[in-house]
Amino acid sequence: MKGFLLSIVALILTVSLLLLAALFLPALLRKSQAEAVAGALAPTVILDAGHGGRDGGATARDGTPEKELNLDVTLKLAALLRAAGYHVVLTRDADYALGEGAPVGKRKQADLAGRLALMKAQENALFISIHMNTYPGESCRGTQIWYAPAYETAKTLAADLQTAVKAHLQPENHRKVKAATSAIYLLHRATCPAILIECGFLTNPQESALLCTPDYRMALALVIFEAAAKNFQAGTCRN
Numbered sequence: 001m002k003g004f005l006l007s008i009v010a011l012i013l014t015v016s017l018l019l020l021a022a023l024f025l026p027a028l029l030r031k032s033q034a035e036a037v038a039g040a041l042a043p044t045v046i047l048d049a050g051h052g053g054r055d056g057g058a059t060a061r062d063g064t065p066e067k068e069l070n071l072d073v074t075l076k077l078a079a080l081l082r083a084a085g086y087h088v089v090l091t092r093d094a095d096y097a098l099g100e101g102a103p104v105g106k107r108k109q110a111d112l113a114g115r116l117a118l119m120k121a122q123e124n125a126l127f128i129s130i131h132m133n134t135y136p137g138e139s140c141r142g143t144q145i146w147y148a149p150a151y152e153t154a155k156t157l158a159a160d161l162q163t164a165v166k167a168h169l170q171p172e173n174h175r176k177v178k179a180a181t182s183a184i185y186l187l188h189r190a191t192c193p194a195i196l197i198e199c200g201f202l203t204n205p206q207e208s209a210l211l212c213t214p215d216y217r218m219a220l221a222l223v224i225f226e227a228a229a230k231n232f233q234a235g236t237c238r239n
């Protein structure tokens, strides 16, 4: 019964968000076409699906590795952004890591360095890293968003995304967005406005089940899209 209710809630959320997207996508398309005509500098969205290859990241309650969930949200978000006319670059588009040729013991560092190099190679970009969270015990749940402390626009984007998550997906989420410390390699060294979204906790049974549902991952992609599009419209990502 609980599972059924969750499915219904996820379905209602997805349909609502799809309707929302259908309402504002045409306006966004008109805007991006108008900008292209005006010769405006086209922004690039770099999407970073966390982990990959040998590095599976965390594990959902049903055994699904985090890397698969991250990639699926990323590909869904990439499709939405491309449909709206944005230039999208992916740090990975399949199940691999960037540092797989590196010596054992240096692969994680090589992977992160490769992602950072991709970020550095883009001008006028916005970087969005997508992960899933864990915590000892089962009680923690809800999206947590981090931002690169060097960029005020990253903080704005993080706050807008937190607002969208609360409005569309998690009305009970009272988390605050947080400035990344040096523990978050890519945000701490970011060369453009960058955020990292921990979509939810794989250690919470209900949230893990939701995150393993394609409809819920589409709902997540839609809320990230909404926040990213809002910031580009405002022209705040011209760094």
Ligand SMILES: [Zn+2]
Pocket (backbone or CB within 6 Å): 050, 051, 057, 058, 066, 131, 132
């Ligand atoms: Zn992760």
